[in-house]
Amino acid sequence: DSLLQERAMNFSRIGSFIRSSSSFRHPAAREFKQLSGFVEHQNSSLFICKDILFHQNVRLFSGSSTLFCTTPKSPADDENQKTSAVVTKKYFEYNQDEKNRESFEGAIDIFTDKDTRRRGSVEFIYAAMRNMEAFGVHKDLGSYKKLLDVFPKGKMIPENRLQGDFFHYPKQQQCATTLLHKMERNKVIPDEEMGNILLNVFGKYATPYKRYCRMMYWMPKFKNLSPFPLPDEMPNEALELAKLAIKQITSVDPTTKLQIIETEDVPDSNDKTWVVSGQSFNQQDLLENLKAGTPLYVEGAFRVWLKESQVSYFILRGPPIPAPPPPAVDNDELNIISRWMDGDKSPAGTVVKEPTVHEQEDGTILAVCATGSSSRDSLLSWIRVLETTNPNLANMAVLFTLTSPLGPVIPVKDETGLSHK
Numbered sequence: 001d002s003l004l005q006e007r008a009m010n011f012s013r014i015g016s017f018i019r020s021s022s023s024f025r026h027p028a029a030r031e032f033k034q035l036s037g038f039v040e041h042q043n044s045s046l047f048i049c050k051d052i053l054f055h056q057n058v059r060l061f062s063g064s065s066t067l068f069c070t071t072p073k074s075p076a077d078d079e080n081q082k083t084s085a086v087v088t089k090k091y092f093e094y095n096q097d098e099k100n101r102e103s104f105e106g107a108i109d110i111f112t113d114k115d116t117r118r119r120g121s122v123e124f125i126y127a128a129m130r131n132m133e134a135f136g137v138h139k140d141l142g143s144y145k146k147l148l149d150v151f152p153k154g155k156m157i158p159e160n161r162l163q164g165d166f167f168h169y170p171k172q173q174q175c176a177t178t179l180l181h182k183m184e185r186n187k188v189i190p191d192e193e194m195g196n197i198l199l200n201v202f203g204k205y206a207t208p209y210k211r212y213c214r215m216m217y218w219m220p221k222f223k224n225l226s227p228f229p230l231p232d233e234m235p236n237e238a239l240e241l242a243k244l245a246i247k248q249i250t251s252v253d254p255t256t257k258l259q260i261i262e263t264e265d266v267p268d269s270n271d272k273t274w275v276v277s278g279q280s281f282n283q284q285d286l287l288e289n290l291k292a293g294t295p296l297y298v299e300g301a302f303r304v305w306l307k308e309s310q311v312s313y314f315i316l317r318g319p320p321i322p323a324p325p326p327p328a329v330d331n332d333e334l335n336i337i338s339r340w341m342d343g344d345k346s347p348a349g350t351v352v353k354e355p356t357v358h359e360q361e362d363g364t365i366l367a368v369c370a371t372g373s374s375s376r377d378s379l380l381s382w383i384r385v386l387e388t389t390n391p392n393l394a395n396m397a398v399l400f401t402l403t404s405p406l407g408p409v410i411p412v413k414d415e416t417g418l419s420h421k
Contacts, residue, residue: 087120087127092135101143104128104135108146118152122175125150129182139186139232141194147179148197157203164205176201176208180215189219227251234307242276242370245304245311249368250278252357257281259385266381273372275382282356283366284390290318292395296366298383299401301374312374316386316398318364324352376400 091107111124125147137143156172158164167173176198183190190212198209228248235241243258250256261275300314358365367386371378379400387393 083123083127085127087124088131091124092127092131099135101135101137101140104132104137104143105146108150112150118150121150121152122171125175125179129179132182138182139188141183141188141191144179144183144188144190145194145197148176148194148201151176151201153200156201156206158205164203168206169202173202173207177211180208180211184215184219187219187223189223190215230306234309238372239274239276241306241309241311242274242313242372244306245313246276246278246368246370248306249304249313250280253280253282255280255282261382261385263378263381266384269377269381271373271375271377271381273375273378275369275371275378275385277367277369277382277385279367279386279389280358283358286318286356286358286364287366287390288392290392290396292392293397294319295397295399296393297363297399297401298379301402311370313368313370314374314379314382314402315365316367316369316383318366320361320363321355321359323355376402 091111092104094103108128111121112118128147132138132143151172156169158168180190195209195212195216198206198212202208228251230244235244239260243260246258250258256278257280259277259279261277263269263275264272297317298314299317301312302315304311304313369379369382371382379402383393383398
């Protein structure tokens with residue numbers, strides 16, 4: 001409360017300074033003078049001060065040495081969708097074959113050459129950001145720099161401390177900050193040239209330049225920290241995506257071997273598709289040590305995300321292996337230490353074999369696969385191929401559950417139909 005009262009007093013001093021100046025010939029300034037008088041009459045200076053702090057209703061901005069007051073929209077307000085639709089139809093209406101980087105940058109050049117004062121630059125940038133995915137430039141740094149270059153240079157740089165503190169040109173700053181957020185979501189790291197563009201447009205005390213500095217500090221640190229690196233350009237083929245997904249899932253065991261199966265080569269196969277199978281030598285040993293008649297379950301489909309692409313995979317799960325009991329005798333006690341070089345056996349027994357990474361509490365993962373159709377017939381072909389490298393699998397009872405912890409995948413219309421029954 002004391003801090004708000006102090007800020008309210010500072011605001012009253014600013015208002016007194018403004019009212020005593022000779023710059024109230026402007027209508028907006030006269031409106032501010034009337035508003036300030038009304039506020040002082042109602043003893044509500046603290047309320048107006050809070051509105052200024054949170055940029056809700058009243059915001060100060062300056063042109064040269066004159067200080068004005070107006071009630072613009074909040075800087076958190078997003079674009080006008082109707083205006084963006086009009087701009088999209090005017091500049092970004094291309095056929096699907098013509099939507100590329102050259103046509104996108106050509107639309108920007110048409111807008112910048114049309115008006116040297118760059119009127120409507122905010123609406124144009126919002127509309128361009130909505131169409132970046134359609135043109136395939138949402139991960140291109142040059143396109144982002146060309147969009148930032150649409151802003152006029154120099155006129156939006158704060159000239160004093162008040163302009164820098166009170167979000168000078170809020171609509172333009174919010175637009176540039178949204179553009180930087182889009183870059184961060186698409187994992188595009190800015191460069192020094194983009195920083196120079198922001199300095200020439202908004203200055204070093206503006207919010208977009210502060211956002212740029214944070215991105216330049218943090219994004220290079222996190223760029224290569226992922227334990228599962230993926231290529232910058234993700235493949236469009238489902239088979240290549242399945243290879244990346246199975247390789248990422250089975251990377252916990254370096255001995256895992258990937259196998260590409262064509263179901264056309266499998267006898268009695270009805271579904272003509274491909275299967276990407278992953279199994280390590282440790283998993284083969286676990287499968288060979290199982291007793292005959294042990295139930296095994298084919299479970300799925302589970303989901304793994306590779307950037308914007310989703311891949312469904314299935315697992316072959318066996319029963320969980322119980323953990324070994326804790327040792328009854330401590331092998332480090334001095335009174336039971338044996339001379340192993342003389343052939344004496346330790347009373348504590350032998351070393352217990354540690355469980356592998358595939359042996360989990362809820363079951364043992366024996367194999368992983370992803371199929372082109374995710375059908376039961378393709379999974380049956382997968383099991384038949386596994387029997388060639390795992391002969392003991394023919395003695396097991398394999399059950400196809402095809403369920404996941406998230407529940408079965410039910411279409412919306414079927415689900416609504418079940419709810420009425």
